[in-house]
Amino acid sequence: MTPYQFKPKSRWREFLGEKFIAVNAFAALIAILLIFVFIFKEATPIFTSSEVQKEASLNKMTFKQQFQPDKPAKWSWQPNSDHPKYSLWPLFLGTIKAAIIAMLFAAPLAIGAAIYSAEFASKRMREIIKPVIELLAGIPSVVLGFFALIVLATFLQNALGLTYRLNILNAGIALGLAIIPIIFTVAEDAMNSVPTSLRDAARALGANPWQVSFTMVLPAALPGIAAGIVLGFGRAIGETMIVLMASGNAAIVSASFVDSARTLSATIAAELAEVVFGSAHYNVLFFIGTVLFLFTFLVNLGGEIVLQRLKIRFQGKLS
Amino acid sequence: MTNHTAIAASTGPALEFKPKSSGLIPRGLTLSAVIIIIAMLAVILLNVLHGGLGTISWEFLSKPPEHGMEAGGIFPAIFGTVFLVLLMVLTGVPVGVLTAVYLHEYTSPTSRTTRIIRTAINNLAGVPSIVFGLFGLGFFIGFIGHGIDTTLLGAEKPVWGQPAIIWAALTLALLTLPVVIVSTEEALRAIPRELKDASYALGATKLQTIIRIIIPQALPGIFTGAILAISRGAGEVAPIMFTGAAYYLPYLPKALNDQFMELGYHVYVMSTQSPDIEKTKPILYGTVLVLLVLTFLLNFVAILIRSKIRSRRISV
Numbered sequence: 001m002t003p004y005q006f007k008p009k010s011r012w013r014e015f016l017g018e019k020f021i022a023v024n025a026f027a028a029l030i031a032i033l034l035i036f037v038f039i040f041k042e043a044t045p046i047f048t049s050s051e052v053q054k055e056a057s058l059n060k061m062t063f064k065q066q067f068q069p070d071k072p073a074k075w076s077w078q079p080n081s082d083h084p085k086y087s088l089w090p091l092f093l094g095t096i097k098a099a100i101i102a103m104l105f106a107a108p109l110a111i112g113a114a115i116y117s118a119e120f121a122s123k124r125m126r127e128i129i130k131p132v133i134e135l136l137a138g139i140p141s142v143v144l145g146f147f148a149l150i151v152l153a154t155f156l157q158n159a160l161g162l163t164y165r166l167n168i169l170n171a172g173i174a175l176g177l178a179i180i181p182i183i184f185t186v187a188e189d190a191m192n193s194v195p196t197s198l199r200d201a202a203r204a205l206g207a208n209p210w211q212v213s214f215t216m217v218l219p220a221a222l223p224g225i226a227a228g229i230v231l232g233f234g235r236a237i238g239e240t241m242i243v244l245m246a247s248g249n250a251a252i253v254s255a256s257f258v259d260s261a262r263t264l265s266a267t268i269a270a271e272l273a274e275v276v277f278g279s280a281h282y283n284v285l286f287f288i289g290t291v292l293f294l295f296t297f298l299v300n301l302g303g304e305i306v307l308q309r310l311k312i313r314f315q316g317k318l319s
Numbered sequence: 320m321t322n323h324t325a326i327a328a329s330t331g332p333a334l335e336f337k338p339k340s341s342g343l344i345p346r347g348l349t350l351s352a353v354i355i356i357i358a359m360l361a362v363i364l365l366n367v368l369h370g371g372l373g374t375i376s377w378e379f380l381s382k383p384p385e386h387g388m389e390a391g392g393i394f395p396a397i398f399g400t401v402f403l404v405l406l407m408v409l410t411g412v413p414v415g416v417l418t419a420v421y422l423h424e425y426t427s428p429t430s431r432t433t434r435i436i437r438t439a440i441n442n443l444a445g446v447p448s449i450v451f452g453l454f455g456l457g458f459f460i461g462f463i464g465h466g467i468d469t470t471l472l473g474a475e476k477p478v479w480g481q482p483a484i485i486w487a488a489l490t491l492a493l494l495t496l497p498v499v500i501v502s503t504e505e506a507l508r509a510i511p512r513e514l515k516d517a518s519y520a521l522g523a524t525k526l527q528t529i530i531r532i533i534i535p536q537a538l539p540g541i542f543t544g545a546i547l548a549i550s551r552g553a554g555e556v557a558p559i560m561f562t563g564a565a566y567y568l569p570y571l572p573k574a575l576n577d578q579f580m581e582l583g584y585h586v587y588v589m590s591t592q593s594p595d596i597e598k599t600k601p602i603l604y605g606t607v608l609v610l611l612v613l614t615f616l617l618n619f620v621a622i623l624i625r626s627k628i629r630s631r632r633i634s635v
Contacts, residue, residue, distance in 0.1 A: 013526065014524050014525065014526050017526040017529075018425065018525070018526065020417075021417045021420055021421045021425065021529075022421055022425065024413070024414050024417035024418055024421065025417060025418040025421035025422065025425075025436060026436065027414045027418060027496065028418060028436060028439045028440045028443050028496055028497070028500070029435065029436055029439035031439075031443055031493050031496070032439045032442055032443055032446075034454070034458060035446060035450065035451075035454045035458075038454055038457040038458040038461075038462065039450065039453050039454060039457060041457070042453075042457050108352065109352045109355055109356055110352075110356075111352075112348060112349045112351070112352025112353070113349065113352045113353045113356055115345075115349045116346070116349035116350050116352065116353050117353070119349075120346050120349060120350070121353075128357075129353055131622070132356065132357050132360055133356070134618065134622065135360060135364075135615065135618070136356070136360050138550060138554075138614055138615060138618045139363070139554075139611065139614075140553070140554025140555070140556075140583055140610060140611075140614060141448075141554070141555075141556070141557075142554065142556045142583040142584075142586050142587050142610075143363075143367070143554070143583075143586065143607055143610060143611060144363075145587070145590075146586055146587075146590050146603070146607055147363050147366065147367075149590055149591070150590065150596075150600075150603075151366055177359065177363075180356060208342060209342060210342030210345050210346060211342070213345070214345065231445070234445055235445070237447075238445075238446075238447025238448070238449065238450070239447065239448075240447065240448060240449040240556075240557040241556050241557055241587065244587075244591075245587065245590060245591060265447060265449045265557075268449050268452075268453065269449055269452075269557055269560060272452075272453070272456070272561055273560070273561060285453075286453060286457070289449070289450050289453040292447050292449070292450055293446060293447070293450045296445050296446060296447055296450075297442055297445070297446070299445070300441060300442050300444075300445035301438070301442065304438065304441050304442075
């Protein structure tokens with residue numbers, strides 16, 4: 001008797017087994033669809049219910065509103081006042097400002113490190129860089145938020161003489177720490193996937209190593225690096241715990257980068273627990289969730305398409 | 320090698336350009352980016368280590384919080400975290416593994432189905448964690464849980480239609496699904512063709528080959544995926560804050576519909592809601608240290624197993 005004696009084939013078992021595996025394989029797809037359906041479902045009263053629209057309509061969430069007759073119209077997010085105000089502009093502005101600071105901080109560092117790792121680093125150096133990036137990626141965002149709240153905020157306030165301890169600069173830098181690994185990984189992958197024949201050609205033409213990198217590899221990998229930046233931006237927009245803990249959470253309209261600010265994601269996290277089930281406020285929070293979902297969905301789709309094209313170009317036409 | 324390369328190579332020194340610079344500046348600039356990143360990571364880790372090491376003791380790890388979290392330990396949070404990720408692994412990993420098996424064994428990598436599923440997986444990985452939290456609340460609690468309560472139990476008080484550890488675990492299982500799939504797929508790719516061929520040659524069907532040959536061979540990769548999922552899931556706070564995590568509970572969760580305390584959520588609560596942050600600080604740092612050690616240890620084990628799989632793939 002060999003250990004590899006199989007039972008007689010059962011066509012039924014084979015058929016059911018395959019179907020069972022196939023059903024599981026569609027879980028991710030079904031999950032994406034369900035996420036959209038169930039979040040949008042809770043946001044629909046904004047478009048359909050006149051009761052909800054009295055407090056929060058698309059118009060009221062977008063344009064300046066005159067709240068008091070003797071004062072100028074303004075954008076205001078005050079869902080818990082006697083006359084709830086649901087303007088999304090302060091939140092949009094806070095989100096964008098935090099993401100911009102995060103990108104300005106993270107992109108140069110991540111791309112610089114990726115260039116060094118892919119082009120200049122010795123094998124031993126690379127064995128240090130890779131685990132460092134993995135460690136950074138492994139830090140839970142709540143720990144980065146904690147660090148920004150307790151340590152970084154005090155440091156920045158003392159160093160720059162800021163009025164507010166918790167502000168968008170503080171949150172943006174901590175957010176940057178969270179997206180460095182994303183940009184680094186995608187950018188480094190793109191540079192490593194540039195075919196060796198291209199490098200060889202440049203080297204054969206007499207370019208020295210850094211000339212090969214900057215005139216050959218970088219331009220060829222540019223779409224991939226751009227995709228890394230876009231994916232990092234998507235993560236920065238959706239990241240919650242860091243901005244919730246480090247930004248100060250004041251929903252104000254301001255152009256300053258050292259004021260407190262509140263982001264879309266932090267608003268959901270801070271307010272959903274206390275909201276009345278089915279109220280206009282509840283619907284608006286799910287509407288914000290829908291916006292976040294759609295935005296990150298498009299960003300990820302775009303980034304993925306760029307990366308796939310790059311892969312086809314490097315592996316299809318060349319080599 | 321393409322034609323122009325061959326030509327360029329054959330011409331030799333005649334085409335040699337004089338380099339204009341040694342490349343010291345680009346090399347130095349990019350190296351400094353690396354050094355800054357390493358330094359920042361070191362500052363964070365040393366700060367947590369310095370602040371938290373003094374707090375760690377057997378009492379801290381085994382006792383519940385006291386005096387509004389200014390004293391005592393974090394045992395309920397550790398227990399809740401372990402319970403949570405166990406449920407998450409039990410529900411999420413099988414689905415992820417079967418997805419990877421389907422993509423790798425049943426469909427061609429270029430087929431339409433594969434492309435759609437793959438796009439869905441990539442997009443699932445990019446959905447913000449707070450959106451998972453909203454989904455968990457709307458779907459698991461509001462739809463499934465409330466549905467069970469009203470149609471099956473006819474309960475007047477919510478039994479399943481309320482925040483509970485099972486809903487938080489299911490939400491996290493969805494969030495970590497892409498991690499499991501990617502990791503399993505890598506393991507599947509490392510299985511030598513000959514093993515599968517031998518199995519078929521012995522008369523095994525596809526399903527038998529999958530159950531007896533492919534999945535056992537992929538176990539290290541599946542294990543890696545599960546560990547990475549745990550390390551990711553143990554650190555996520557936004558998806559569980561509305562689906563089951565509690566500020567403080569005097570009891571440990573015993574049933575699937577109990578609420579629970581969790582390390583990451585405990586860090587968030589202590590650092591933002593504490594009336595006197597200076598008094599809470601030692602415990603706060605201790606909790607962060609425990610959370611970091613937990614996630615890093617898990618990551619480290621996963622990296623070790625993964626590098627073993629990769630070296631096996633090269634040797635075959």
